[in-house]
Amino acid sequence: MSTQDLTGPGLRLDHLPRRKRVNRTMEGLAWLAAAIAIAILGVVVYSVGQRGWSELNLNLITKQPINFSLTNAPQGLSNAFAGTIVIVGIAMLMALPAGILVAVYVNEFAPAPIRSVITLVIDVLAGVPAIVIGIFVFVLLVVGSGQSGLKGSFSLAILMLPFVARTTIEVLALVPNALREASLALGVPRWRTTLSIVLPRAIGGILTGTVLAVARVAGETAPLLFTSSVVGVQTDWNPAHALQTIPVAIFELSESPDPKDHARAWAAGFVLLIFILFASLTARWLATRNARKLAGR
Template sequence: MTETIVADAPVTPEPPTPTLRQPRLPRWAPLGLAAGSVLLGVGIGAVAGLESRIQWGLIAALLYIVLTAVVGGAVEGKRQAKDRLATSLIWVSFILAVIPLASLIWETIARGVKVLDGFFLTHSMNGVITMDEGGGIYHALIGTLEQVAIATLIAAPIGLLTAIYLVEYGTGKLSKAVTFFVDVMTGVPSIVAGLFVLSFWIIILDFGYSGFAGAMALAILMMPIVVRSTEEMLKLVPNELREASLALGVPKWKTILKVVLPTAVGGITTGIMLAVARVAGESAPILLLVFGSAQINANPFEGAQSSLPYYIYEQWANGNAPSYDRAWAAALVLIAFVMILNLVARGIARWKAPKH
């Protein structure tokens, strides 16, 4: 019996199985690229003879964006490189925005704590020579609190009712006209509001300079902010809540009062606090209408009155070291005042938020 021997056929290698996993940069890569960019930026700035650290930082930021795109494209591919590039642009923009803010806060704290103490907060500038040390901001603090409180009492109800009308009732030409004028008022400079109150309240009606006159100008600046923020918050309330209340036979005004406003009270409060913070640092209307005073005047309806923005301007204009220290301390108090307002707004928003 004869055996037939068949030669083995050549084996064709199978193609490699494609994988969905692409090579990725390690987690420490962004920090490493940032550190390398900083070193390169410092080196380039030093070699080029650039004395400004801001220029060094801008060079480092540009290098970080370029290195992130190049390294990401070489390792992870073109698609992932685009994502890395967009992320690096966002981070660089965020850092560029935060650095001036942090520098401002640090500079204000470093310079303001020199004279900021209990005496500074509880005494006025009455009888204090500008070139001498001493004095305080008690009179300006009282003026700011009273003027901002009166402006809020004027602007908040009017702005709230206007926003309710625009969202719940406004249709036709009247609502369009109101919306147009609110948009115009949003861009009105503070000095224009001060001139309007000056011409009407003081020149035409012949009332004197007072904290109330300044409060009216601040209220004009607050109203469009309150209207816009409240309007957006009311639009976020689901229509299903309104329809359910109306289906139960509840009148529309009661639905707004009991359903819509409690649901949006957090955002409304935050908007009002932002408006207060916006006008708390205004100085132009105060210069025109309140006129400033070194004495304590707790009556906002009669006589000249000071405020923190006016006090800062006045002390800085004196042009001497003690006045500069007082101006920085007053600026620190004003920043703390605005910060407290924002914290209070957040607390009220969380307290009044609807419970599920």
């Protein structure tokens, strides 16, 4: 159905065609920008998937790599998947409580001047390049005693901390003051109000931030090169040992002369991409579910 212009005396129609044109142009530009963003993602996913397709099978996550393999025996990167799960998992266990506590202090307890100082420090920390964190942890923990998965977790936790703290501060600030007042007016102490009223209300946002932070650090390579990269091919779940991880494995395989190694690197990259996609979807789902629950539906 085509739209019809209003006609009649006294109607203000000055520049109407021009305004319509400008509107259509701007809408088109916005559409184009969105299309480009989606297209880039599509191209990346496609080319990574296509190059890794030959190695994208169950062996990738169940079989260990074989050193100097001259045979066609099936091999995979199970050591890297195990290491990434262990290292990122422990990093999350370190960064999540610390980040939440920092945010709770900043938002619920700190006086205004301290609050702005800590917020600034968190922002600066968020901007520190991963390689700097890596070399810092290397000098602090690795030199003299060797690498371990735990030290890798520690460096990833430093990277996660500002993200978790920042998102938590933001969601805590969204908790209406009326709720805090309601609890405090009952004669409930501050800590209890924070624990039972403020944090449950913010938990959806906190989880969303955490999932995104996990997705981000799961792909970090630089700090792990320093802290957990001198590894064997065995699948190892012990964080006291240096553990292989997906990003480091991709980096190493990409330097191999064997094209099958390249394919495996692409396949591992594809799995990482899919993991991040699912993590983001989970974060979204958590956020909407939480919003629905809080609205009383």
